[in-house]
Amino acid sequence: MPAEGEVASALSISASDLERHTYCPMSWHLSREGVGAKGEAVAEGVRRHAEIHSNMEDARVGRQAYRRSSTIWSWWFTIVLVFSLESFIVYRLLNSDADPVEMARFISSLAISALLAGLVLIFLPWREPLNWSVPDSKSEFEATGVMPIFNPPDFIGGWFQGGRLEASFLLASIVFGLHALALGTFLEADNAAFVLVVSAFLWTGLASWRLQVLLLAHQQSEVARVKAGLDKKTEVVYSDDEQGAGLLRDLETGLRGRPDQIVIVDGDFIPVEQKTGKVPKNPHDSHRMQLLAYLHLVECETGRASPYGVIRYGEEHVFQILWNKEAQMELHNAVTEVKRLMKEGGAARNHERVGKCRNCSRRHACPERLDASA
Numbered sequence: 001m002p003a004e005g006e007v008a009s010a011l012s013i014s015a016s017d018l019e020r021h022t023y024c025p026m027s028w029h030l031s032r033e034g035v036g037a038k039g040e041a042v043a044e045g046v047r048r049h050a051e052i053h054s055n056m057e058d059a060r061v062g063r064q065a066y067r068r069s070s071t072i073w074s075w076w077f078t079i080v081l082v083f084s085l086e087s088f089i090v091y092r093l094l095n096s097d098a099d100p101v102e103m104a105r106f107i108s109s110l111a112i113s114a115l116l117a118g119l120v121l122i123f124l125p126w127r128e129p130l131n132w133s134v135p136d137s138k139s140e141f142e143a144t145g146v147m148p149i150f151n152p153p154d155f156i157g158g159w160f161q162g163g164r165l166e167a168s169f170l171l172a173s174i175v176f177g178l179h180a181l182a183l184g185t186f187l188e189a190d191n192a193a194f195v196l197v198v199s200a201f202l203w204t205g206l207a208s209w210r211l212q213v214l215l216l217a218h219q220q221s222e223v224a225r226v227k228a229g230l231d232k233k234t235e236v237v238y239s240d241d242e243q244g245a246g247l248l249r250d251l252e253t254g255l256r257g258r259p260d261q262i263v264i265v266d267g268d269f270i271p272v273e274q275k276t277g278k279v280p281k282n283p284h285d286s287h288r289m290q291l292l293a294y295l296h297l298v299e300c301e302t303g304r305a306s307p308y309g310v311i312r313y314g315e316e317h318v319f320q321i322l323w324n325k326e327a328q329m330e331l332h333n334a335v336t337e338v339k340r341l342m343k344e345g346g347a348a349r350n351h352e353r354v355g356k357c358r359n360c361s362r363r364h365a366c367p368e369r370l371d372a373s374a
Contacts, residue, residue, distance in 0.1 A: 011339055015257030015293035018331075021338050021347075023286035023360075028338075029347035030362045037361035041277055048276040053239050056261055060236040062221035069214040076207040080200055082175075087196035104180045111176030118169030237269070238262035248297035253335055259294040269298050271309045279313040287311050288321055292331040295323040 020028035031037075238246075239261050249256045259271040271294035275287055283291075291309045299305045311319045321327070341347050349357075349368040357363055357370040 011342060012254045012256060013335060013338055013342075015255070015259075015290045015297070017338060018293050018334055019286045019290035021341075022289040022334065023284075024349055024351065024356070025341065025347040026349045026366055026368050027360055027362050029341075030365055035362050035365045038364055039361050041359075041361070048274075052260065052274050056236050056239040059221075060239065062217070062223075063235065066214070066217040066221040069210070069217040073207065073210040073214045076203060076210050080203045080207050083196050083200035083203060087200060107176050108180040111173045111180060113173075114169045114176060115173035118166050118173060121166045121169065235264045236261055237264055248294070248301050250297055250300045253296075254339075255293055255297060255335065257290075257293055257297055259291075259298070262298060269302050269304065269306050271295055271298050271306065273309070273311050275311060275313050277313075279317045283311045283319045283321065289331070289334055291321050292323070292327050292334075295321075296328070296331055299323075 017028060017031075020031050238259070247256055247258055260274040261272040263270050263272055271291065273287060273291045273294065275284075288311065291311055295306055295309045306323055308320045308322050311321060313319075349366075349370075352370070354370045357366070360366065360369070363369050
């Protein structure tokens with residue numbers, strides 16, 4: 001009796017297996033026997049898929065760059081507002097009866113307290129007793145496009161596994177410290193306010209430059225989005241390049257695969273399968289079965305069922321495939337049949353269509369091919 005790992009390996013099924021089997025069981029069998037696909041359509045399909053992936057990746061990177069620029073600009077513009085407000089506050093305070101030195105000492109104590117609080121939160125595992133999860137820096141990076149301060153995506157564990165709360169305390173200590181320095185150094189109200197106003201003007205210039213970067217990033221993002229054929233509400237979160245893209249798996253059924261793309265539409269993860277060649281009136285059954293496999297895998301990976309998936313032929317022909325009980329049962333039956341053939345054998349051509357045989361990429365090695373001259 002084979003070991004458990006061997007059984008799981010033998011019964012592992014890819015979404016491409018389901019596509020080939022639905023097209024023709026004999027074509028699927030030849031693929032498993034190592035017969036490679038041939039023909040101009042195959043080479044053209046590889047080229048087009050590489051081009052599509054490049055466009056999708058440009059759209060994803062462009063949107064991420066736009067988000068990053070937008071976040072940074074908002075930070076810099078906030079600094080301008082802070083300097084402007086503080087110049088007015090300092091001027092008012094230093095022209096009152098308040099003692100600047102005493103105020104500087106008080107603010108210095110706040111700065112030290114905030115610094116100590118931030119360091120304590122960083123070094124102590126305070127989240128565990130409260131059942132607070134450690135911040136997922138990767139998801140934060142994908143959401144904002146800004147690299148986390150304490151825990152970048154390629155950093156694994158360690159003391160400096162902090163989040164926004166820790167960063168807020170450290171930032172507050174810096175702000176309090178600068179204000180204490182300003183109050184303790186510039187005893188003349190006019191001088192202190194002047195320095196803050198000049199600083200506000202300098203940051204305004206820097207913020208204007210960041211605004212230009214933001215507008216340029218937005219323009220480049222829009223160009224990449226239009227080139228990829230995406231609408232404004234669609235966000236690419238996964239694109240298959242067969243190298244960097246992760247393999248989706250369902251350990252229970254042995255199903256695995258890489259959809260061409262996964263996009264977010266109205267909060268739902270939608271798998272997209274790109275197809276080249278002639279545009280059919282309706283999606284091919286084999287393409288539909290492949291997409292059903294991806295819908296199942298996305299649900300397994302995310303824990304959320306997608307309402308539908310998309311098959312896209314060319315740039316304008318898009319078909320939505322519902323993910324409902326009937327589709328799930330159809331996928332289950334197909335997986336069961338492929339597993340049966342993997343165990344028992346007996347794959348055979350299941351059609352009498354000469355055109356289908358003529359377009360098969362493994363026709364050259366098929367012992368059951370139909371005569372194309374008939």
